[in-house]
Amino acid sequence: MLNSASARAHTNIALAKYWGKRDEELIIPMNSSLSLTLDHFYTDTQVTFDDSLTADFFELDNRILPATKLTPFLDLVRQKAGIKTFAAVKSFNHVPNQAGLASSASAYAALAAAASKAAGLELTRPELSRLARRGSGSASRSIYGGFVEWQEGHDDLTSVAVPIEEETDWKIGMLAIILNAGVKKIASRAGMQHVVKTSPYYPAWVKESQADIDALKQAIANRDFTQLGEISESNALRMHALNLAARPPFSYFEASTIRAITMIEELRAQGVSCYYTMDAGPNVKVLCQEEDLPTIKAYLAPAFGTENLLFARPGQGVKFLEGDL
Ligand code: PMV
Numbered sequence: 001m002l003n004s005a006s007a008r009a010h011t012n013i014a015l016a017k018y019w020g021k022r023d024e025e026l027i028i029p030m031n032s033s034l035s036l037t038l039d040h041f042y043t044d045t046q047v048t049f050d051d052s053l054t055a056d057f058f059e060l061d062n063r064i065l066p067a068t069k070l071t072p073f074l075d076l077v078r079q080k081a082g083i084k085t086f087a088a089v090k091s092f093n094h095v096p097n098q099a100g101l102a103s104s105a106s107a108y109a110a111l112a113a114a115a116s117k118a119a120g121l122e123l124t125r126p127e128l129s130r131l132a133r134r135g136s137g138s139a140s141r142s143i144y145g146g147f148v149e150w151q152e153g154h155d156d157l158t159s160v161a162v163p164i165e166e167e168t169d170w171k172i173g174m175l176a177i178i179l180n181a182g183v184k185k186i187a188s189r190a191g192m193q194h195v196v197k198t199s200p201y202y203p204a205w206v207k208e209s210q211a212d213i214d215a216l217k218q219a220i221a222n223r224d225f226t227q228l229g230e231i232s233e234s235n236a237l238r239m240h241a242l243n244l245a246a247r248p249p250f251s252y253f254e255a256s257t258i259r260a261i262t263m264i265e266e267l268r269a270q271g272v273s274c275y276y277t278m279d280a281g282p283n284v285k286v287l288c289q290e291e292d293l294p295t296i297k298a299y300l301a302p303a304f305g306t307e308n309l310l311f312a313r314p315g316q317g318v319k320f321l322e323g324d325l
Contacts, residue, residue: 004048005117006325009109009142010315011041011095013174013277013285015232016212017239018137018150019188019205020196027137028159030196031209032152034216035141038174039315041095043106046325047074047114053086060091073108073135074115080131081119089115090325104188108135109142113318128318129161145316147220149213168314170223171290177300178308179256180282186250188280194250195242205242209235229275229287236277252281259303260284267299 018033056067056074067089074087089111095103112132116123123131125143133140133150141148144163153159186194196202212235219227243250257278264276264286272295274288288296290313297309 002048002050002052003118003120004046004324005114006044006046006321006323007110007113007117007318008042008044008321009106009113009139009318010037010039010145011043011103011106012037012138012141012148012315013287014138014141014279015216015228015277015287016209016235017279019239019242020192020202021137022152024193026156026159027133028155029137029150029152030202031206032213033138033141033150033209034164034213035138035148035150036172036174037142037145037148037315037317038312040310040312041103041106042315043091043093043095043103043110044321044325045089045091045107045110045114046321047111047118048088048090049083049085049118050088051085053088056086057088058091059089061093070111073111076131076134077112077115077119077121080116081121083119087115087118092325104136105138105142108132108139109318111135112139112143113320117320125317126160126162130156130159133159133161143318146314149217163317164217165220166317168220170220170314172225172228173288173290173293173311173313175286175288175293175296175300176310176312177260177284177286177304178310179260179284179304180254185252186280191243191250191280195246199242199246201238201242201245205238208238225273225289229273232277232287233275240278252278254282256304257282257284260300263300263303267296272296272299 012035014035016034018029020030022028056071058067109132129140129143140161146166146168147164150161215231
């Protein structure tokens with residue numbers, strides 16, 4: 001057997017974050033989350049099930065890496081398809097790797113699509129979302145384009161992403177300020193485990209998250225950018241407050257993070273509508289409307305360098321690619 005398929009998936013930025021699991025094995029989150037899929041950052045992956053292989057094989061950006069992290073995920077696909085064949089996985093990441101830009105979201109969404117197709121499975125998008133979730137929670141959302149909600153659910157079947165507005169004509173986006181493109185200090189899996197166990201703020205976080213999602217949906221429906229920005233920023237700060245309140249505490253903030261945040265606040269004080277959010281890394285992501293992008297870039301460029309300001313618009317869901325990568 002030699003069956004191959006390729007897929008492209010885009011990463012996403014969570015406006016209401018996922019930060020804690022109810023079930024570590026199935027990756028069932030403590031709360032629902034809501035994100036915007038982005039057009040600029042994506043992963044292309046080709047999976048080939050090949051009878052001549054004696055182990056799974058993984059190549060990322062033309063470098064051979066251990067397949068140890070991928071094998072349990074590929075086992076899920078093999079189990080569903082009733083095959084035992086090993087796979088060669090070849091990926092190209094167009095996302096600054098592990099910089100808190102959620103490369104795992106695009107990586108596992110592309111892998112779920114390519115691997116399931118190569119194994120002969122024809123999964124629906126909800127099935128793909130559930131499969132991608134098993135690799136990385138945020139990947140469940142990258143199956144769809146535009147605004148997406150990952151509904152927490154209570155088991156493997158019900159914890160799945162649903163599109164809110166796949167093709168959005170809203171001229172908004174995210175400007176990532178790349179402050180440190182290195183490997184993040186604390187992997188999201190470890191960070192969330194730790195806050196669930198030790199942060200006294202955790203119950204308050206879960207309690208507030210549904211209200212954030214409801215308000216974000218309202219903001220999307222009304223094209224209310226101020227509401228979208230305020231809720232997203234507040235949600236991100238509460239996620240990071242969980243980390244500060246954990247025992248022992250930890251933080252993804254670096255000195256340059258504070259500098260960037262301060263500059264966004266300065267811009268806002270000048271009447272420019274922009275808000276920030278952050279994930280499991282020091283980089284700051286600015287939510288803004290396209291019309292304000294030139295002003296925001298001009299203000300930030302002297303401090304951080306134009307080459308470190310990456311803008312992304314709403315992007316598409318996962319799609320299959322023709323031919324070999
Ligand atoms: O999907 P993971 O395990 O990489 O976790 C993602 C966590 C955050 O990016 C911080 C938040 C989110 O909802 O994407």
